[in-house]
Structures are given as C-alpha cells and as structure tokens.
Amino acid sequence: MADHNALPLVILAEQFARLPGIGMKTAQRLAYHIMSMSESDVKAFANALIEAKKTVHPCSVCQNLTELDLCLICDDGRRDKSLICVVESPKDVTAFERTREYRGVYHVLHGLISPIDGVTPDSLRIKELLSRIKDGEVSEIIMATNPTVEGEATAMYIAKLLKPMGVKVTRLAFGLPVGGILEYADEITLFRALENRSEM
Amino acid sequence: MADHNALPLVILAEQFARLPGIGMKTAQRLAYHIMSMSESDVKAFANALIEAKKTVHPCSVCQNLTELDLCLICDDGRRDKSLICVVESPKDVTAFERTREYRGVYHVLHGLISPIDGVTPDSLRIKELLSRIKDGEVSEIIMATNPTVEGEATAMYIAKLLKPMGVKVTRLAFGLPVGGILEYADEITLFRALENRSEM
Numbered sequence: 001m002a003d004h005n006a007l008p009l010v011i012l013a014e015q016f017a018r019l020p021g022i023g024m025k026t027a028q029r030l031a032y033h034i035m036s037m038s039e040s041d042v043k044a045f046a047n048a049l050i051e052a053k054k055t056v057h058p059c060s061v062c063q064n065l066t067e068l069d070l071c072l073i074c075d076d077g078r079r080d081k082s083l084i085c086v087v088e089s090p091k092d093v094t095a096f097e098r099t100r101e102y103r104g105v106y107h108v109l110h111g112l113i114s115p116i117d118g119v120t121p122d123s124l125r126i127k128e129l130l131s132r133i134k135d136g137e138v139s140e141i142i143m144a145t146n147p148t149v150e151g152e153a154t155a156m157y158i159a160k161l162l163k164p165m166g167v168k169v170t171r172l173a174f175g176l177p178v179g180g181i182l183e184y185a186d187e188i189t190l191f192r193a194l195e196n197r198s199e200m
Numbered sequence: 201m202a203d204h205n206a207l208p209l210v211i212l213a214e215q216f217a218r219l220p221g222i223g224m225k226t227a228q229r230l231a232y233h234i235m236s237m238s239e240s241d242v243k244a245f246a247n248a249l250i251e252a253k254k255t256v257h258p259c260s261v262c263q264n265l266t267e268l269d270l271c272l273i274c275d276d277g278r279r280d281k282s283l284i285c286v287v288e289s290p291k292d293v294t295a296f297e298r299t300r301e302y303r304g305v306y307h308v309l310h311g312l313i314s315p316i317d318g319v320t321p322d323s324l325r326i327k328e329l330l331s332r333i334k335d336g337e338v339s340e341i342i343m344a345t346n347p348t349v350e351g352e353a354t355a356m357y358i359a360k361l362l363k364p365m366g367v368k369v370t371r372l373a374f375g376l377p378v379g380g381i382l383e384y385a386d387e388i389t390l391f392r393a394l395e396n397r398s399e400m
Contacts (some may be wrong), residue, residue: 006267011398012252015245046246048215052208053242067206
C-alpha cells in the first residue's frame with residue numbers, strides 16, 4: 001500500500017499478503033473490507049484465529065487436526081481400523097471424506113519428504129504410523145500421497161519400511177481423470193492409464 | 201468443511217469465507233495455513249485486525265481512512281487544497297496516488313448513490329464535501345467516480361448541488377484505455393472516444 005495510507009491498514013494488508021495465494025492487491029482490498037465490517041464481526045474473526053490456533057492439534061492416533069484428544073474419525077466405532085490411508089495433509093482427509101465411500105481410517109504425515117526444502121523423513125509423522133502398525137490389527141496401508149516426485153518418493157520410502165512388518169501396502173491407481181479429455185492428458189498419465197488398463 | 205473437521209477450524213474457515221472473493225475451498229486452505237503458522241504470527245495477524253478496526257477512521261477533512269485526525273494528504277502543505285478529486289472509496293485514492301501526477305487533494309464519498317441497494321445521497325459523505333466548499337479556497341472539483349450507472353448518477357447529482365455554489369466541476373475523460381485494442385472497445389467507450397477527440 002502506498003505511503004499515504006493509514007499505517008494500521010498497511011500492517012493489516014501485509015498480514016493478509018502473507019497468506020498463500022493472496023497478492024498485495026487482494027490483501028489491500030481485504031484490509032479495506034475489514035474497515036467496513038462491524039467491530040464485533042472483526043473481533044469474532046480475530047478470536048476465530050486465536051481459538052483455532054490454541055485449541056486445534058494433531059489427533060493422538062492419526063495426526064489429523066482436531067480439538068479433541070482423539071479425532072472424530074478415529075473415535076468412530078463404525079470405521080475399519082485395519083485399513084489406514086496415508087496422506088500428506090488434513091486437506092487430503094477432507095478430499096477422501098467427500099467421496100463418502102472410504103470407511104477405513106487415516107494417517108496424516110504433515111508433509112512429504114523433500115530434501116531440497118529440508119524436509120527429512122524424521123520431520124514427518126512416520127514413526128507414529130509405524131507404532132500404529134506394531135500395535136497389530138492393521139491389514140492394509142493405502143499410500144495416498146500426491147502423484148508428484150515428492151509424493152512418489154515418500155510413498156516408496158514408507159512402503160520400504162512397512163514391507164518387513166508383513167503389512168500389505170497399496171498405492172492409489174493412476175489413470176485418466178474422470179470427465180477428462182484424452183487429448184489433453186500428459187504422456188505419463190496416458191502411459192499409466194494404458195499400463196493399468198482393466199478388462200471390460 | 202466436512203463434519204469430521206475440528207470445530208474451531210470450521211469456524212475459522214467460515215470467517216475467511218465471509219471475506220469478498222474468498223470461496224469455501226480457499227477459506228479452508230487458509231484455515232489450514234493458519235494452523236501451520238507460529239502462535240506469535242497468528243497473534244500478530246489477530247492484533248492487526250483489531251488494531252486496524254480500532255484506530256483507523258475517516259479523515260476529518262477528506263474522509264479518507266487514516267489513524268490520524270488529519271490524513272497525510274490533507275496535512276501535506278505541498279498539496280493544492282483548491283483542487284478536490286471526488287472518489288467513491290479509499291481504494292481510488294490509492295489508484296490516483298499511484299500515478300504520482302495528481303497534486304490536489306481528495307474527497308472520499310464512501311459509496312455511490314444506488315437506490316436498489318438502499319444507498320441514498322444522505323448515506324454518503326456529500327455534506328462534508330459541501331462544507332469544504334463553503335469554507336472557500338476551492339476552485340475546481342473533479343468528479344472521479346467510476347464510469348458506471350451509479351458512478352455517473354452520483355457525479356451528476358453532486359455536480360448539480362455544486363454548480364450554484366460557483367465552483368468549477370469537471371469529470372474524468374472517457375476514451376480508449378491506453379494500450380487497449382480498438383477492436384475490443386465497447387461501442388459506448390468508442391463513441392465517447394470519438395466525441396472527445398482532440399487535435400494532434
């Protein structure tokens with residue numbers, strides 16, 4: 001924001017601009033919007049920030065974010081505890097839950113192995129996953145990390161650790177996205193779709 | 201956010217989603233991002249919200265937002281106080297300041313007349329503009345509202361009030377945007393550009 005602007009507004013816009021996907025122009029627009037809100041609405045927003053940060057923490061079992069000791073999915077007696085879907089982040093849990101088809105539980109790694117970004121296996125929640133498997137009961141682990149270099153590397157790394165433990169490790173299928181157009185698929189996706197073709 | 205999510209996170213995402221231009225999916229992503237920030241960074245964000253709302257208010261002269269009694273532009277002795285540029289919102293002041301060419305002062309209306317949205321002339325800062333003119337010293341008022349139906353109506357309404365006061369009222373020029381392509385200009389813009397043509 002230009003230097004003629006009120007300093008508290010500049011500071012607020014800078015705070016918004018630190019959020020992912022929000023540029024300085026949008027941040028400025030949001031700061032102006034805050035000015036048009038009632039004082040109680042602004043307080044509610046500020047409190048929501050503080051409260052979420054203070055009360056939300058990883059679930060003691062699956063590491064997904066929750067305000068409880070055990071998250072609602074781990075605490076749900078109808079979920080199949082022998083099937084664990086390993087994902088990068090809480091966002092991915094939401095994506096799977098949206099399908100309304102998956103009835104197993106999750107394990108959130110909170111990141112992917114990426115030496116360039118300084119993310120080593122130790123900084124992920126991998127040992128928590130191993131200890132869940134040592135407790136028995138688990139029959140299958142679905143590696144559901146993104147189909148990216150880091151996602152693949154992380155899936156491979158964890159699969160290698162799990163195999164000696166005698167647990168079945170699977171990976172999400174690769175192929176054409178449903179509703180996608182063949183012509184626009186990249187060559188690797190198309191190759192994978194061809195390789196994993198199934199009988200009709 | 202799905203019902204398996206931590207309640208404080210759902211509340212936070214809903215707060216983000218109330219901001220203009222932020223949909224539920226982006227709001228959820230932002231809420232997760234807040235979780236990855238340090239507690240002191242989240243507190244700084246919450247404080248910036250509260251502080252901006254508490255300390256920023258309209259300038260006693262031009263009605264632009266400021267944390268001071270008199271904004272930095274009105275307080276600047278080098279600005280020409282006899283020239284007032286009337287704009288809809290503080291954003292527009294920033295737009296004009298970016299040109300680094302305008303040396304007059306501003307008047308922020310905080311809206312445009314729009315009977316459909318229940319915005320009447322009384323809810324805008326029009327009387328504050330009239331009292332600035334009554335104080336003398338003003339030689340020209342530039343109506344710089346948007347070239348929309350509401351912007352035009354507001355400019356016309358104010359111009360009618362000002363003319364009997366013996367002050368010169370001007371309107372921003374309409375024409376082709378610089379760098380624009382003639383072929384893509386709408387017919388009204390093109391007509392205005394033709395009408396307001398100048399000798400070379």
